[in-house]
Structure formats: C-alpha cells, structure tokens
Amino acid sequence: MFATFILALRSAGLPTSVTEHLALLNAMRSGVCDYSVEDFYFLSRATLVKDERHLDRFDRVFAEVFKGLERPEGEDHELMQQLPEEWLRKLSEKILTDEEKQLIEAAGGFDKLMEMLRQRLAEQKGRHQGGSKWIGTAGTSPFGANGYNPEGVRIGQDKSRNRSAVKVWDKREFKDLDGDVELGTRTMKLALRRLRRFARQGAATELDIGGTIKATANNAGSLDLKMVAERHNAVKVLLLLDIGGSMDDHVRACEELFSAIRTEFKHLEHYYFHNCIYEKLWKNNRRRKDTETTTWDLLRTYGPDYKVIIVGDGAMAPYEIVNPGGSVEHWNEESGKVWMQRITRHFRRTAWLNPVPQDQWRYSASTGMLSEIMEARMFPLTLEGLDGLTRELAR
Amino acid sequence: MAFKSTASYIATRDLEVAVNAAVALQRPLLVKGEPGTGKTVLAHEVSRALGMPLIEWHIKSTTKAQQGLYEYDAVSRLRDGQLGDERVHDIGNYIVRGKLWEAFEADQQSVLLIDEIDKADIEFPNDLLLELDRMQFYVYETRKTVVAKQRPIVIITSNNEKELPDAFLRRCFFHYIRFPDRETMEQIVQSHFPDVKQELAREALNVFFQIRGVNELKKKPATSELLDWLKLLMIEDLPPEVLRSADSKVVLPPLHGALLKNEQDVHLFERLAFLSRRQPQR
Numbered sequence: 001m002f003a004t005f006i007l008a009l010r011s012a013g014l015p016t017s018v019t020e021h022l023a024l025l026n027a028m029r030s031g032v033c034d035y036s037v038e039d040f041y042f043l044s045r046a047t048l049v050k051d052e053r054h055l056d057r058f059d060r061v062f063a064e065v066f067k068g069l070e071r072p073e074g075e076d077h078e079l080m081q082q083l084p085e086e087w088l089r090k091l092s093e094k095i096l097t098d099e100e101k102q103l104i105e106a107a108g109g110f111d112k113l114m115e116m117l118r119q120r121l122a123e124q125k126g127r128h129q130g131g132s133k134w135i136g137t138a139g140t141s142p143f144g145a146n147g148y149n150p151e152g153v154r155i156g157q158d159k160s161r162n163r164s165a166v167k168v169w170d171k172r173e174f175k176d177l178d179g180d181v182e183l184g185t186r187t188m189k190l191a192l193r194r195l196r197r198f199a200r201q202g203a204a205t206e207l208d209i210g211g212t213i214k215a216t217a218n219n220a221g222s223l224d225l226k227m228v229a230e231r232h233n234a235v236k237v238l239l240l241l242d243i244g245g246s247m248d249d250h251v252r253a254c255e256e257l258f259s260a261i262r263t264e265f266k267h268l269e270h271y272y273f274h275n276c277i278y279e280k281l282w283k284n285n286r287r288r289k290d291t292e293t294t295t296w297d298l299l300r301t302y303g304p305d306y307k308v309i310i311v312g313d314g315a316m317a318p319y320e321i322v323n324p325g326g327s328v329e330h331w332n333e334e335s336g337k338v339w340m341q342r343i344t345r346h347f348r349r350t351a352w353l354n355p356v357p358q359d360q361w362r363y364s365a366s367t368g369m370l371s372e373i374m375e376a377r378m379f380p381l382t383l384e385g386l387d388g389l390t391r392e393l394a395r
Numbered sequence: 396m397a398f399k400s401t402a403s404y405i406a407t408r409d410l411e412v413a414v415n416a417a418v419a420l421q422r423p424l425l426v427k428g429e430p431g432t433g434k435t436v437l438a439h440e441v442s443r444a445l446g447m448p449l450i451e452w453h454i455k456s457t458t459k460a461q462q463g464l465y466e467y468d469a470v471s472r473l474r475d476g477q478l479g480d481e482r483v484h485d486i487g488n489y490i491v492r493g494k495l496w497e498a499f500e501a502d503q504q505s506v507l508l509i510d511e512i513d514k515a516d517i518e519f520p521n522d523l524l525l526e527l528d529r530m531q532f533y534v535y536e537t538r539k540t541v542v543a544k545q546r547p548i549v550i551i552t553s554n555n556e557k558e559l560p561d562a563f564l565r566r567c568f569f570h571y572i573r574f575p576d577r578e579t580m581e582q583i584v585q586s587h588f589p590d591v592k593q594e595l596a597r598e599a600l601n602v603f604f605q606i607r608g609v610n611e612l613k614k615k616p617a618t619s620e621l622l623d624w625l626k627l628l629m630i631e632d633l634p635p636e637v638l639r640s641a642d643s644k645v646v647l648p649p650l651h652g653a654l655l656k657n658e659q660d661v662h663l664f665e666r667l668a669f670l671s672r673r674q675p676q677r
Contacts, residue, residue, distance in 0.1 A: 019565050023420060032416040039412050046413035050564035052427055052555075052571040223473050387558070 002044075005065045009048060012061045016048050023047050037066075053383070238302055238347070239270035240277065242312030243285050250355035250381065254311045267306070271298065275316045276336035276370075277343060278327055295339055299346045307393045308343065308350040314367040314378070315356065321369050340373045349393045352378040353385065404433070404440040405575075405582045413570035414441060423509075423527055423549035425564070428572030431617025434552040437572075438508035441550060448503060450547070452494035453510045460522030463495040463509075464532050464541075486536050495526060496541055504545035513556040520563040528566055575618065577604060587622055591629060598638035599625055602648045606655070611663055616654040624653035 002024065009016045024047040032043055041062060049058045211226030218224075241247075241254065271281040271293065281298060283291040293301075319326040321336040344350050352370060354361065358380040361367045371378040377392055379385035398414040400406045406414070414437075417424035426434045442449035452463055472489045475482055482488045492500075498507040512520060526532045530543035551567065553559065575583060577600065584596050603621050606612070616624075627650045637649055647665055648654070655661045 015561060017565055023422065023568075027416045027420055030419045032412065032419050038408065042409035042412035043416055045409065046416055046424075046568045046570055050425070050559075050561075050567065050569045055571060222477055223470055225470060 005044075005061075006048075008061050008065050009058065012057050014049065014054050014057060014061070020048050236267040236302075236306045237269070238298075238306045238308045239268065240281065240308065240310045240312075241270060241272050242310075242314075243272040243274055247311075247313055247355070250311070250313070253355070254353070254381070269302070269306075273312075274327075274329060275312070276320050276327070277310075277339045278330075278332040278336055279334070279339065295342070299342065302347075304346060304348045306347055308347045309353055309389070309393070310350065310374075311353045311355070311381075313356045314352070314354055314361075314370045315364040316366045318365050318369060321366055321373075337369075337373060340370070344374065350374065350377065351389050351392050353381055353389060354378055355381040358382075358385075398441055398444050401440060401444060401586075403586055404436060405579060405586055406437075406440075407573075407575075407579060410437070410570055410572065413568055417550075417568040418445070418548055420568075421546045421548075423551055423567045425551045425553060425559070425567040425569045426572060427553050427555055427569070429574055429615070429617050430554060431619035432572045432574060433618060434572060435508065435510055438506055438510075438550040438552075441548065442506035445506070445548070447548070448501065448505045449508060450494055450498045450501075450505050451508045451510060454512055454515045454519070456514050456516070458515045458519070460515075460519050460526075461493075463493040463523065464526065465493050465496055465534060466491045467536050490534065490536060495523075495532070498547040499530065499541055499543035501547070502544065505547045507547040507549045509549065509551045511554055512551050513553040513559070515557075517557055520559050524563060524566070574607075580618070580621070583618060584621070584625060588625060588629065591625065592635065594635040595628060595633075595638075596625070598635045599628060602638050603654070606648075606664065609664060609667060612655075612660045613657045614655075614660065616656075620654050620656075624650060627653055 002021070006016055006021050024044055027043055027047060028040075032039075044062070045055070045058060049055055208226040212224065215224035215226050216222070239254075271283060272285050272288075273281050277295065279295050280292050281295055282288045282293065316328075317326070320328060321340075324333060324335050325331050326335060352374045354367070356367070361371070361378075367378075379389040379392075398406070398411055398418065400411070413424060418441075426437060428434055438451070439449060441447075467486075468489045468491055472483060472486070494507065498505050527549060530546045531540055533540050580600060580603075581596070584591065584600070588596070599621070603616065603624070607615050609615075631650065633649055647661070647668065651661065651664075655664060
C-alpha cells in the first residue's frame with residue numbers, strides 16, 4: 001500500500017525510507033488518523049517528512065499522487081481503487097447505525113454503492129469541480145442523493161474550519177522553507193547560523209591538566225578538577241570574490257553574509273578577482289592598483305590551514321580558463337587553470353560558491369570546467385548549498 | 396486517550412494527529428518551529444491532557460547524552476575513599492540517575508520532554524539512538540540493564556541550530572509548528588484571555604499581524620510575545636482606540652517593548668510606520 005506514493009517521494013528527493021513507510025502503515029492500522037483524507041495527509045507528513053525544508057516538496061508530491069484519484073486512466077488507476085474503498089468501508093462500519101446499514105442493503109448493497117461512488121470519482125475531472133474536493137463532494141453528494149447519512153462520508157472536510165482537504169497541501173505554505181530556494185532576507189538569518197556553526201567547532205569543555213594539578217596540590221592531595229572552555233573561533237577563512245559586472249549584486253550579498261559573522265572567525269580575509277584567478281588579486285576594487293597582491297604572495301602569506309571560499313558565477317569564455325593570455329583585461333603568462341590548480345593544491349580545503357541557480361550551471365561550459373578543477377566542490381548560494389559548503393570545508 | 400486542543404492550548408488538527416501518532420506508536424515526536432510558537436508548552440499540555448507526569452530535560456551546549464542516563468560521580472567516590480567513608484565500597488552509591496532513567500523507572504507512564512536538542516553537541520542525538528528506540532540502557536559500573544517499565548512519551552523540541560542525523564530522524568515523528576493564521580490566533584487569544592474586550596483583541600491582532608508583515612525585522616514577534624503584550628494592554632486597561640490612533644505623531648503601538656525586542660527593529664518599524672502614515676496625506 002502506498003508504494004507509489006513512497007516512490008514518488010523518493011524520486012522527488014525526499015529521503016524517505018522503509019522504516020518510515022512501515023511506521024506509516026502501523027499508524028494507519030492503529031487508527032490514529034480516523035480514515036479522513038486530511039488526517040491521512042497530516043499523519044503521512046508527520047511520518048515521512050523529517051525536515052521542514054522538505055515540507056513543500058512533500059505537499060507537491062502529495063497533490064500529484066493523490067490528484068491521480070480524479071484521473072481514471074494511467075498508472076494511478078490502481079491506487080484509486082485501493083484507497084477510497086478500504087477507507088470508506090471502515091469508515092462506514094464505524095459510523096453507520098444498523099438501520100442505515102439495512103438501508104444500504106436495500107439500495108443494492110455496500111459494494112454497489114461503492115461502485116457508484118467510484119464511478120462518480122472517476123467522472124470528476126475538472127480541478128474546480130471535483131479537483132480540490134474530490135472526495136468531499138463525492139462523499140456527500142452520492143450519499144446525500146441516496147438518502148444516507150451525509151455526515152458519514154464527510155471525508156477530507158473539516159466542517160468547523162471549512163477548509164477542504166486538498167487545499168491544505170495545495171496551499172504550499174512551506175515554500176519559504178525549501179532549502180533549494182535562493183537566499184532571501186528570511187533565509188539569510190538561517191544561512192548566518194550555518195556559517196556560525198561552521199566557525200565554532202569542537203566540544204565546549206576540556207580538562208585543564210595544569211590547573212588541576214596545581215589545585216589538587218593546593219588542596220593537600222584531594223582532587224580538584226579544573227575545566228577550561230575549549231578555544232573556538234579557530235577557523236580561518238580566505239574569501240576570493242569575483243567582481244565582474246554581473247556579479248555585483250551577488251558579491252554584495254556574500255560580503256554582507258561573511259562580514260556579519262566576521263567576529264566569529266579567527267581570521268577572515270578577502271580578495272577580489274575578475275572572472276578567473278590569475279597572477280594578481282586585489283583587496284579593494286576602487287583602489288585596485290594600490291591594493292594588488294600577487295597570487296604567489298597570497299599562497300606564501302596564508303597557510304594551507306586556511307579554508308578558501310571562492311565566490312563567482314563561473315560564467316566566461318572557456319579560453320579565459322585554459323589558454324595563456326586568455327584574460328579579458330590583461331596578458332596572462334599562465335592560464336587560469338594553472339593558477340586555480342595552484343590554489344586548490346596549496347590549501348587543504350577549498351570550495352566554490354556559485355550564486356547562479358544550480359539548474360543553470362550546465363548552460364555554461366566554463367562553469368563545468370571550473371567545477372571539474374574544483375573536483376565538484378562547487379555549491380549554489382542556497383541554504384542547502386551553504387550546508388554542503390560548510391560540511392566540505394569543515395571535514 | 397487522545398490528545399486534543401484544550402481550553403488553554405489550541406492545537407491545530409495536524410498537530411493533534413502527529414501527537415496521537417507518536418503516542419500510539421510509542422515513538423519520539425520531534426517538534427520544530429519559530430521561537431515562541433509553543434513547542435515547549437506542547438509537552439506540558441500533552442502531559443496534562445493525558446494525565447501523566449512530565450519530566451523535563453533541558454539541553455545546554457555542554458549537555459552530554461550520558462547525563463540523561465546516569466552519571467558516575469568518580470570524584471566524590473575518590474574523596475570518600477581518601478576520607479575512609481564506608482559508602483565507598485558500593486559503587487551504586489555514586490551512580491546519579493539522569494532524566495531518562497527517571498522516566499524509565501517511573502511507576503506511571505510519563506511524558507519526557509527533551510527541550511532544545513539542537514543546543515547540544517552534534518553527536519548528542521546519535522548517542523541516544525538506541526536508548527530511545529529500545530527504551531533501555533546498560534549501566535557499566537553496576538553491570539545492570541535498565542529497562543523502561545513503561546515506554547515514556549518522548550517529545551523533543553529543536554530550534555534548528557544544528558542538523559539532526561538521519562538515523563535519529565528516521566525514528567521520530569516530525570511536526571513543524573507553522574505560525575498560526577489569524578483565525579487560530581483569535582482562538583489562542585480567546586483561550587488565554589477569555590474576558591478580553593473583543594475590540595481590543597481585534598485591534599491588537601491587527602497591529603500584531605501588521606508588525607509581522609514587515610519582512611526586514613530581525614526577530615518577528617511570535618505567539619508568546621503577542622500574549623505578553625495583550626496581558627500588558629489589559630493590565631494598563633488601554634482603550635482599543637489607542638491602537639487605531641490616526642494621530643500621525645504616534646507611530647509605535649503602546650507598550651511595543653513586549654513585541655519588538657531589538658533596538659534596530661524598533662527604529663525600523665518607527666520609520667516604516669512614519670512613512671506609511673505620511674503617504675495618504677499627499
């Protein structure tokens with residue numbers, strides 16, 4: 001049961017496992033969700049989704065899979081037969097009185113009625129008519145027409161709140177929490193938290209051996225443990241920012257992001273480059289000539305323990321990377337690729353942060369080449385991307 | 396017995412389902428949500444609704460998983476040994492029980508709240524995997540296994556400061572407390588202040604949702620802030636008109652300190668309110 005649903009969730013990128021599937025089935029069996037569609041939605045959400053970033057994706061899949069109930073054709077057909085009957089039967093057993101059951105018998109038996117109901121379901125195609133209330137209206141109308149307890153099959157409709165079932169997941173209220181969305185004002189805060197976590201590593205306390213020995217000696221031999229807080233802020237970050245025209249907005253966002261947590265890092269240095277890294281970098285874009293440093297100096301100044309984050313859109317002509325003299329602004333003796341490799345070899349941890357949405361990367365050949373140089377350590381500027389980035393750098 | 400909204404706690408249907416599922420299947424329930432949306436209060440309400448004692452375990456950055464099970468107080472044993480105390484011979488005297496042990500040993504089924512699990516070290520949830528799954532653990536010092544007499548109902552809250560490991564999540568039910576919509580919020584206000592003047596409540600909610608609508612705020616006020624603020628308004632017995640005042644000099648709602656907790660937010664709101672009030676006159 002629900003295998004289609006679970007598989008659809010998995011193919012949408014939700015890490016749903018067999019354990020959770022079984023938990024859902026168990027919960028269904030123990031009758032937690034009362035055989036109403038809305039409750040089923042809530043229950044499956046509580047069971048299968050473990051991260052609010054996935055809620056939106058879950059809603060979409062849920063709508064997609066169970067919208068199949070309106071469509072008579074296609075693979076969802078099987079599901080349609082499976083789902084409502086079992087529920088409706090159990091539901092009616094629960095709610096209908098004996099008298100009502102007799103009435104059902106008179107009308108040709110329960111199966112007949114179910115058959116009718118299913119036909120009705122299949123007929124309803126339009127989203128407005130049957131779509132958002134497929135089971136609600138289908139429930140009340142055939143039953144109402146036949147003169148049975150209309151209260152009984154009020155599936156998916158919570159009268160008191162008059163909110164129909166499908167609407168709840170069609171609203172997609174958790175859109176903002178999706179980790180794939182680019183950084184906005186709201187997500188900025190979360191991103192900062194990720195970076196702060198990145199900056200502080202290690203356990204909070206450790207034994208101060210010297211202090212303990214001294215204190216114990218002072219205590220005439222009775223033990224007196226001394227603890228010290230472990231040093232944090234140990235992370236050193238070197239930020240290399242692409243300052244090309246198209247990058248301006250992104251660079252500002254990144255600078256804000258990193259300068260907001262400046263105090264958290266032991267060292268945070270930044271340099272600018274244009275499109276690709278060559279033999280020179282500079283500290284201040286306005287006074288570029290005065291603040292230039294050669295990349296060799298950079299490699300000599302900052303030790304391999306610095307974590308390097310390169311921020312750039314990586315979109316340029318391929319020859320800017322591979323050919324000597326490929327730079328758009330000056331004659332470079334050695335190709336960008338050589339310089340990039342020097343950097344990735346010198347520093348133990350390097351990663352590229354790309355503000356361009358990830359699904360557009362494949363349109364630019366240079367992005368692919370850079371990603372290859374970085375050994376796929378290129379991350380989009382989203383919460384998920386930052387997660388990946390910090391995980392990569394912290395390793 | 397099922398968990399339902401009470402007079403003092405309005406639970407949306409999805410929260411009820413999640414809690415009941417966790418209770419029925421005896422798995423931990425992980426609750427996330429904006430600060431101030433009633434995550435911790437939920438545990439209190441569940442324990443009240445089900446008539447079970449509540450055991451609270453508040454997590455700090457220094458909390459270790461082991462502390463929830465038990466701690467072996469080696470230092471006092473060493474000291475007792477030096478002083479020649481008789482107690483020293485039984486190691487059991489130096490085993491200090493933790494909250495989990497307490498919940499396991501309780502005669503009655505209890506509700507165990509593990510509050511703000513994300514504050515702890517990243518390994519913390521992993522260290523509790525087996526204990527929460529099997530509801531038993533082994534005490535090395537006394538060579539005994541502690542098994543839960545009744546599986547406690549475990550409610551875990553998180554503020555999302557750390558990612559929780561997948562293996563841990565897989566064993567939990569999850570609920571994200573969404574910020575309540577206006578309708579739910581009205582119910583919440585009613586349940587907390589049944590004798591509030593209707594007009595005051597309406598105006599206060601207007602102001603509150605207006606403030607929440609400002610995206611640039613550093614800390615948006617949440618339910619708990621609204622309730623504090625309303626309480627203040629009621630104590631001061633302010634007339635509802637004050638909240639609506641068309642006077643362009645008054646830009647901030649009265650007693651805004653309860654809603655805006657940050658100096659920059661107050662300035663920002665002042666500026667925005669000032670701008671929006673000036674525009675219609677032009």
